[in-house]
Amino acid sequence: MDEFQEILQDFLVESFELVEKLDEDLVELESNPEDLELLNGIFRVAHTVKGASSFLNFDVLTHLTHHMEDVLNKARHGDLILTPDIMDVVLESIDLMKELLNVIRDTSADAGVDVAACVARLDKVSGGTGEVETPAAVEAAPEPVVEKAPAAEAEEEELDYDSMDPDEIEAEIERLLNQRQDEDKAKRAAKIAAGESVPDMPVTPSEEPEPEPKIETAPPPPPPPPPPPAPKPVTPKPVTPKVEEPKAAAPAKRASATVEQTIRVDVKRLDHLMNLIGELVLAKNRLIKINDDVEERYEGEEFLEELNQVVSIVSLVTTDLQIAVMKTRMLPIGKVFNKFPRMIRDLSRELSKDIELVISGEDTELDKSIVEEIGDPLVHIIRNSCDHGVETPAIRTAAGKDAKGTIDLKAYNEGNQIVIQIDDDGKGLDTDMLKNKSLEKGIITEKEADNMSDKEAFGLIFKPGFSTAAAVTSVSGRGVGMDVVKTNIEKLNGMIDIESTLGSGTSIKLKIPLTLAIIQALLVGVQEEYYAIPLASVLETVRISTDEIYTVEGKSVMRLRDEVLSLVHIGDIFEVERILDGSEHAYVVVLGLGTSKIGLIVDTLVGQEEIVIKSLGDYLKGIEGIAGATIRGDGGVTLIVDVVALMQMAKNVKATALIESSSSGSAASNEKSKASDYTVMIVDDSKTDRTIMRKALEPMGITLVEANDGQEALNVLKSGDYNFDAMLIDIEMPRMDGYTLAGEIKKYNKYKNLPLIAVTSRTGKSDRMRGVESGMVEYITKPYSADYLASVVQRNVNFKSEFL
Amino acid sequence: MSDKLKQIIDKQGAQQADTGLDQSDDIVQLVGFIIGEEEYAVPILAIQEIIKPFSWTRVPQVPPYVLGVFNLRGAVIPLIDLRAKFGLQSKKQSDETRFIVMRHGEDVAGFVIDRLTMAIRIKKENIGAAPDTMNSEDSMIDGVGKQEDKIITLLKVNKLLERDF
Numbered sequence: 001m002d003e004f005q006e007i008l009q010d011f012l013v014e015s016f017e018l019v020e021k022l023d024e025d026l027v028e029l030e031s032n033p034e035d036l037e038l039l040n041g042i043f044r045v046a047h048t049v050k051g052a053s054s055f056l057n058f059d060v061l062t063h064l065t066h067h068m069e070d071v072l073n074k075a076r077h078g079d080l081i082l083t084p085d086i087m088d089v090v091l092e093s094i095d096l097m098k099e100l101l102n103v104i105r106d107t108s109a110d111a112g113v114d115v116a117a118c119v120a121r122l123d124k125v126s127g128g129t130g131e132v133e134t135p136a137a138v139e140a141a142p143e144p145v146v147e148k149a150p151a152a153e154a155e156e157e158e159l160d161y162d163s164m165d166p167d168e169i170e171a172e173i174e175r176l177l178n179q180r181q182d183e184d185k186a187k188r189a190a191k192i193a194a195g196e197s198v199p200d201m202p203v204t205p206s207e208e209p210e211p212e213p214k215i216e217t218a219p220p221p222p223p224p225p226p227p228p229p230a231p232k233p234v235t236p237k238p239v240t241p242k243v244e245e246p247k248a249a250a251p252a253k254r255a256s257a258t259v260e261q262t263i264r265v266d267v268k269r270l271d272h273l274m275n276l277i278g279e280l281v282l283a284k285n286r287l288i289k290i291n292d293d294v295e296e297r298y299e300g301e302e303f304l305e306e307l308n309q310v311v312s313i314v315s316l317v318t319t320d321l322q323i324a325v326m327k328t329r330m331l332p333i334g335k336v337f338n339k340f341p342r343m344i345r346d347l348s349r350e351l352s353k354d355i356e357l358v359i360s361g362e363d364t365e366l367d368k369s370i371v372e373e374i375g376d377p378l379v380h381i382i383r384n385s386c387d388h389g390v391e392t393p394a395i396r397t398a399a400g401k402d403a404k405g406t407i408d409l410k411a412y413n414e415g416n417q418i419v420i421q422i423d424d425d426g427k428g429l430d431t432d433m434l435k436n437k438s439l440e441k442g443i444i445t446e447k448e449a450d451n452m453s454d455k456e457a458f459g460l461i462f463k464p465g466f467s468t469a470a471a472v473t474s475v476s477g478r479g480v481g482m483d484v485v486k487t488n489i490e491k492l493n494g495m496i497d498i499e500s501t502l503g504s505g506t507s508i509k510l511k512i513p514l515t516l517a518i519i520q521a522l523l524v525g526v527q528e529e530y531y532a533i534p535l536a537s538v539l540e541t542v543r544i545s546t547d548e549i550y551t552v553e554g555k556s557v558m559r560l561r562d563e564v565l566s567l568v569h570i571g572d573i574f575e576v577e578r579i580l581d582g583s584e585h586a587y588v589v590v591l592g593l594g595t596s597k598i599g600l601i602v603d604t605l606v607g608q609e610e611i612v613i614k615s616l617g618d619y620l621k622g623i624e625g626i627a628g629a630t631i632r633g634d635g636g637v638t639l640i641v642d643v644v645a646l647m648q649m650a651k652n653v654k655a656t657a658l659i660e661s662s663s664s665g666s667a668a669s670n671e672k673s674k675a676s677d678y679t680v681m682i683v684d685d686s687k688t689d690r691t692i693m694r695k696a697l698e699p700m701g702i703t704l705v706e707a708n709d710g711q712e713a714l715n716v717l718k719s720g721d722y723n724f725d726a727m728l729i730d731i732e733m734p735r736m737d738g739y740t741l742a743g744e745i746k747k748y749n750k751y752k753n754l755p756l757i758a759v760t761s762r763t764g765k766s767d768r769m770r771g772v773e774s775g776m777v778e779y780i781t782k783p784y785s786a787d788y789l790a791s792v793v794q795r796n797v798n799f800k801s802e803f804l
Numbered sequence: 805m806s807d808k809l810k811q812i813i814d815k816q817g818a819q820q821a822d823t824g825l826d827q828s829d830d831i832v833q834l835v836g837f838i839i840g841e842e843e844y845a846v847p848i849l850a851i852q853e854i855i856k857p858f859s860w861t862r863v864p865q866v867p868p869y870v871l872g873v874f875n876l877r878g879a880v881i882p883l884i885d886l887r888a889k890f891g892l893q894s895k896k897q898s899d900e901t902r903f904i905v906m907r908h909g910e911d912v913a914g915f916v917i918d919r920l921t922m923a924i925r926i927k928k929e930n931i932g933a934a935p936d937t938m939n940s941e942d943s944m945i946d947g948v949g950k951q952e953d954k955i956i957t958l959l960k961v962n963k964l965l966e967r968d969f
Contacts, residue, residue: 279878282878529861529862573864574864574865575864575865576864614879614880615880616863616873616880616882617880617881617882617911617912617913618910618911618967619882619911619913619965619967620863620866620870620873620882620967623863623864623865623866624865625864625865626863626864629861629873629880631875631878631880635875636859636861636875637860637861637872637873637874637875637880638861639861639863639873
């Protein structure tokens with residue numbers, strides 16, 4: 001049974017691959033019915049599936065493919081011209097075949113799909129001999145199929161020469177001849193390979209002198225156009241070898257080529273490999289960071305150069321490795337594009353429009369997971385283009401356009417992204433109509449409609465519940481579809497861009513990142529936290545002054561060139577406690593998704609970095625606004641912003657309190673009505689020293705706060721419980737020394753003017769210099785007198801003399 | 805860490821010698837720890853590792869007892885403060901604070917505890933059901949382990965690791 005399962009798996013994989021190619025070939029065949037190469041290819045697919053399925057006892061499938069094979073065989077020999085009507089039947093049978101394959105995949109059996117009607121039609125097409133009844137009757141009760149279908153097949157193949165019509169006999173004769181010929185060819189080829197010279201000898205008396213040696217060495221000459229339908233039974237001989245030539249030569253060549261070059265690998269293994277590479281990228285980032293630190297500390301040392309070299313080689317190889325592994329996961333987008341010619345064909349027949357699909361760039365490669373996701377959105381967009389975009393031939397001609405509409409589907413690389421572009425030359429999007437429709441459905445308000453740019457109006461087609469089709473057709477207009485497109489593309493971190501000119505067509509661009517596992521991100525800081533924003537969604541960053549932020553209806557906005565951009569503070573979205581606000585400048589990261597834009601205010605821009613996306617796990621999954629996490633070079637975890645969700649959340653956030661908080665700090669600290677309004681922090685690791693300072697300052701009546709070391713001092717400062725007027729700082733302290741503390745404090749705008757007084761036993765000139773550099777205003781050396789300390793403090797806090 | 809470990813192992817050895825318990829089926833091995841004033845325990849097999857505290861990243865929109873996430877050798881793992889979860893005032897981390905990383909199936913999370921006590925071997929018969937008042941499906945308490953001088957609350961690891969917000 002296991003062996004059977006294994007064979008079955010192989011069969012399914014092979015069949016699905018064949019069928020995928022089939023659709024495209026068939027549509028091409030319809031426009032090019034004389035192309036024998038194509039016909040042969042299609043015939044071979046039916047034949048292969050038939051052979052394999054009969055071996056695996058899938059009788060319904062065998063039965064169906066057998067009849068397909070009949071029709072195709074006739075066409076191949078020129079006995080049948082493939083009209084669109086016949087193609088419909090063939091295509092229908094292929095759909096059934098796909099359905100059957102799906103059923104087999106799911107249930108390992110091929111019951112439950114009714115093929116009788118289709119087989120009947122196929123039979124009618126292939127000659128209408130009326131033998132349809134047997135299989136049709138059989139279909140009613142699935143069981144007997146096992147018995148009868150092969151019998152019917154056998155009958156046709158072995159016994160019924162007499163009852164066959166001339167065409168069929170001819171086909172049979174040809175088949176037998178070809179078979180024989182193939183065998184002989186194979187034998188001869190073997191002999192040639194063995195070095196024997198073989199005289200050119202006709203295999204059958206009736207054959208023409210053979211061009212055999214040519215076939216072995218040079219590509220076969222293009223097959224001649226097929227002969228007119230139904231030549232007399234005996235005469236087709238000259239034709240047969242030529243028809244057969246490509247078939248005989250091609251498979252042999254292809255077999256030797258493909259076997260060597262590809263290998264099937266379980267996707268799980270690739271995923272695992274990708275994970276490992278992810279770890280490696282993290283380690284590399286870390287190594288680079290350490291290298292930078294070391295460089296700073298041991299500047300000018302000789303070993304640095306060596307270290308630098310190693311680090312850059314590791315970094316280079318890691319990047320290459322990452323790209324190489326990424327490539328193994330890449331699939332050509334043609335895999336998705338293949339199904340569209342067929343779809344367009346069906347649609348244009350259904351809608352009685354004449355539409356041509358031009359595909360280019362199908363070799364462009366995308367990550368497997370993206371290829372799987374991109375299919376549905378594309379189907380919706382192309383359907384839409386057919387239904388709403390391209391007009392009927394009559395209207396087109398009236399508008400002076402070519403009666404045949406064209407849809408251009410192309411894919412190409414653009415930087416780190418893949419662009420899939422769908423252009424049609426239809427009627428274009430009418431912004432007024434879009435707005436009216438949205439107003440009618442209550443998607444937008446009148447005010448919004450008036451202020452809407454063309455781009456934003458185009459974006460309306462992605463709103464849920466929107467449909468512009470006057471009448472609901474079976475193709476589109478049911479109000480679902482385009483919003484699904486938007487969701488799916490956004491899920492892939494992609495962007496949608498629409499351009500349209502009324503009357504001459506619409507162009508939709510989907511921009512999608514190459515891979516999902518490792519992305520480029522912009523790291524931003526807010527207070528002490530960092531967040532990573534996928535770079536694909538970042539349009540630009542701007543530095544603005546806080547008075548460029550306006551408040552409109554409780555929302556912050558700014559003017560960006562000629563647009564009004566709504567703003568939201570990242571701290572409001574992620575509940576960051578904002579204690580040290582108040583810089584005059586802000587950085588705005590302009591995020592774009594699909595057609596919507598928003599400005600995200602952040603405190604700092606850290607830079608661009610390659611990050612590996614990790615899941616937050618089951619416990620924390622689904623947190624709004626967070627897409628995942630990554631591990632940074634320093635080993636810390638940084639959260640990745642989910643731009644889609646963030647845009648949703650931004651709608652519910654009120655204007656930032658940015659402006660008020662910046663002024664409140666200074667205002668409060670200026671009003672002093674009594675001595676205890678003055679607050680001074682004492683930072684020293686020695687209890688004794690702190691007590692000495694306290695004793696010296698207590699007589700003034702000011703409020704004193706103590707901290708053990710720099711770290712604690714910083715925390716007290718940031719907690720915002722006090723408004724300090726000055727700080728007394730010891731230099732030598734554990735955890736964070738005085739210089740570092742001063743440097744940290746001066747990073748915050750709010751404390752630019754806070755007097756920092758060094759109180760230390762270090763007396764060297766260089767120590768004083770360092771103190772000044774780090775932002776200290778006074779430098780008191782131990783020991784000092786209590787009066788001196790008090791006077792220095794009074795001077796620095798502008799102590800009012802009336803409190804003395 | 806190694807000192808602490810040694811201490812624990814020593815204690816464990818002593819305990820084993822004292823009670824003469826052997827490794828038979830009705831012995832449950834637990835790791836005990838203190839949160840606030842109480843001693844709790846979880847099965848030793850549910851513990852992936854015990855580590856010293858290090859920095860973590862805050863995650864927005866979660867209850868206060870979820871401190872955030874931290875990096876455990878390349879994996880991003882949630883960190884839960886058991887003091888806050890049990891409704892106690894949060895306390896500054898001390899030298900004795902530890903992260904216990906627990907695993908149940910696929911779920912992993914780190915828990916902040918005040919102090920480790922020891923590895924405990926206890927007979928199944930000495931484990932009683934949780935008091936009726938808190939013995940429900942939703943309870944985090946699995947039972948109560950009786951020892952000579954004290955009782956220990958046994959916690960359900962699957963409940964601890966279950967997202968309840």
